[in-house]
Amino acid sequence: MRSKKMTGGLEKAPHRSLMHALGITREEMDRPLVGVCNAFNEVIPGHVHLRTIADAVKNGVRMSGGTPMEFPAIGVCDGLAMNHEGMRFSLPSREIIADSIEIMATAHPFDALVCVTNCDKIVPGMLMAMLRLNIPAVIVSGGPMLAGKQKKQVSDLITVFEGVGRVKRGDMSETELAELEECACPTCGSCSGMFTANTMNCLSEAIGLALPGNGTIPATAAARVRLAKQAGMAVMNLLEQGITPRDIVTTDSVRNAVAMDMALGGSTNTVLHLPAVFHEAELELSLELFDEISRQVPNICKLSPAGHYHIEDLDAAGGIPAVMRRVADTGALHLDCLTVTGKTVGQNLDDLNADVLDPDVIRPLDKAYSPQGGIAILRGNLAEQGCVVKQSAVAPEMMQRTGKARVFDSEEDAVEAILGNGIKAGDVVVIRYEGPKGGPGMREMLTPTSAIAGMGLGESVALITDGRFSGGTRGAAIGHVSPEAAEGGLIGLVREGDSIRIDIPERRIELLVDETELAQRRQNWTPLQKEVTSPFLRRYAARVTSAATGGVMR
Template identity: 70%
Template sequence: MNRSDKMIKGLEKAPHRSLLFALGMTREEMKRPLIGVVNSANEIVPGHMHLDIIARAVKDGVRMAGGTPMEFPTIGVCDGLAMNHEGMKMSLPSRELIADSIEISATAVPFDGLVFIPNCDKIVPGMLMAMLRLNIPSIMISGGPMLPGKFEGKTIDLITVFEGVGKVKIGSMTEAELERMEECACPGCGSCAGMFTANSMNCLSEALGLSLPGNGTIPAPTSARIRLAKDAGMQVMSLVEKNIRPRDIVTEKSVANGVTVDMALGCSTNTVLHLPAIFREAELDLTLDIFDEISRKTPNLCRLSPAGPHHIADLHEAGGIPAVMNELAASGRIDLEVMTVTGRTLGQNLEALQPRILRPEVIRTVAEPYSKEGGIAILKGNLALDGAVVKQSAVAPEMMQRTGTARVFESEEEAVTAIMGKKIKAGDVVVIRNEGPVGGPGMREMLTPTSAISGLGLGGEVALLTDGRFSGGTRGAAIGHISPEAAEGGIIGLVQEGDLIKIDIPGRSLELLVDEAELEKRRRNWKPYPKEIRSSILRRYSRMASSAAKGAVTKI
């Protein structure tokens, strides 16, 4: 019996069938499995502007395999366009809305299977949350990564433009040069070209077995991406037939695989927010400790932008996620028995693909990694009792251990004004607080201040700490997700201008060098920073959001 039979079959369902006839559906189509095609296409996000083409290919695949596709939409926010203004407060809450809206649509219409078509930022994790929550046979096919741009013979991307703003400020680039650069950094459709959040999550969906091999790296503008979309449409029909569901695929072993690949690739720090939220939907607990435990024993094999010169298109040419997983599996770091959406185990997939590293400068071997530890580190200490996260693969060596002077700001805007005004100097530790899930509210991503610091040439001299979060495009000693956040009474709310802060990334420590007696005195005088929240969505999110250490999900 198909899940959709409850809506279609039987005398009493004549009115339902009448509405399906109104859609132009035939009786033959009603007899076939109904496949929901969740499409986040829009004309706002460059990564989504071509998803109508991907959706058409998916539907072609569904029909070729004997199913009936029914497309429905969800929203999407472009973090790049939302950056450094109040719009960024909406980005993380949109993840919850995306998951909820899909649950509503896919419960109101009892589909037999689902194909998810996301591409950017919070849309990928939002769809993965819905996939595991609904637990209907499902597959994900992203729109694919953008190709990098070219400027004066050099390969560039969106982050190059962000950092260009700082370069103009110090006179190492002219405004005219920046204007020319901004026209060619993002050459077309796709999720921004580096190992930023969207591509990190698309690669990890492949590593988790929830999408077909190639999903994370096949470039957006290619016919190979369209063919993969057709394959995904056909494959969901096989999943329906065999009743293979997302929670059959996402187990504790596949979770460990996903985090291992995360560390090997040097993915965005946002994965530390999204993976716990996703696995929570499968009733699996993923703590920050798991990230650090796996990071300590997983070598970093890739240094993609912003950590290095290569882009996702280079990773694809080098062998993609299968080559990375195969290299990790050879040393016993990957479980090959886990199930995938191909209907075969990961080991069977790799055996069929026979992947190998084709560009060793892009994917290094376990024997000769960029570093012996993974791309992300979890720090703890009196300044982050529940943890903080840093992309250690993108930190300059001289900033791995540093004691600096606190420069305290109550918002991102205040910090950016000071940075752009050249009021931050070498040795400073910029502290941006009241930007967490509750205090922001919405936990804004802060690519503008980190890029400005890099563009000003201070990336090896200045650290940035926040209870907010950073873009996957951030590089430098940018330590985010500090928990508890200031609004929840965290120590970051007690930091004062001129305090000394000790950062020890290898030692996994983040300490405010103020004695306990002084901290207790400050606690007695502390009051939450006053903020007027006009948005009803943000008021709800502020009341319901959990700690960043728990994925910043809304509490049930």
């Protein structure tokens, strides 16, 4: 056992003495030591209940003959960090989470690992650590929040974000918004739509590193606690069989993850996180693969923000296994991929009798919302290395559009203009110097996109940025423009009033300015250099790679 480096032999008597100080008996030391990384904190609604989940995991480990040892992980709540300097630390926290788990599980050589997670950067950070360490491991989430209700209208966090614009527009009173604040997020758990956290929890299941049910069982359900116990038992089974994450994560499981992402209409942040996760397994996931599979797999689910359903509805409709059964009929799903159950994807689906229980939530392939997947990769002179849009959440009239650029060098300036009635129908809002380097930290732009929707401009205004979007963003929001402005990307040369053509069906994005003019602009241009006071962010900006490659660290 790996843990014998710490507990075995005469020379480890001092180590055992320290273990005794923890209250651990010799019998417990003789069993496999299982690290339980718990992202519990009292800051994030998706994490506030994780003590219960971690305790259940530990019970499962003990039931199967192991000794659990719990340790913490940090987490950023993107909703609370939104639209201020704190958001610059969100994406970088992914790397800190992965690094800290590697540190803990190497300094204290656990035999296996269970990661208890929820929310945006925490899930991919933990997946990255699991693949980096490559010891038997399972990830289990705290589950999704239930949707809220206001006067019989279903609501969620995005309803509140968009409510700000509605108040500014005069469609909602401040009293109504205050009422909405109190009921839109009614329980613990990751925010209730197909936003980034829930997308990544669902894809963890599709990849095979989480048990069936991980993505959709509500945070408040007893089944979530039972799942956590099963995760503790499952990791002991993996240890016995010698199955590690890199046995599970292969080229085929990479394709499975992308196929499910397209069927679900997941968050555009997956285009950052999945390449970073698979990078740890020395597997490549290019933007070309996203686009290839998007053209093959139809979008059969429309959950908030693209539609009115929520994760609890997807769970009641059969969950991720039911979606996988549908996607398998396209030929895009590899059923022979191994999973943390010790069985293949196909065997799991058969054991569960996976089937669609509500064809309105999980549509048949011949009645798909779109014949293509939920995410599209665009290219053109404005994004030579690519950019991304959640096409499943774009209004039909915005799929092809030419508009006049309204240019902003920060999110704050753009929001001020949007809420101040400075943006009109037909405009293309350009927000630059918000990429991984230029931000630094690649902030999410949920506030400006929600403001556009709330102001009634969601079907007439596009937004383009070298930053990124929340999974809750809807509309013609095009992000991850690469190369970013800070690295000399053409987005840095856009001027007020320039024409920009967007053609999502043709996967094109073009700045309609002739090459002679662009060459003259470039001669007299130096990318904006923001003053960065944080030593951590300075280090991050110096080492982070392009959004086109997942924003991984050199």
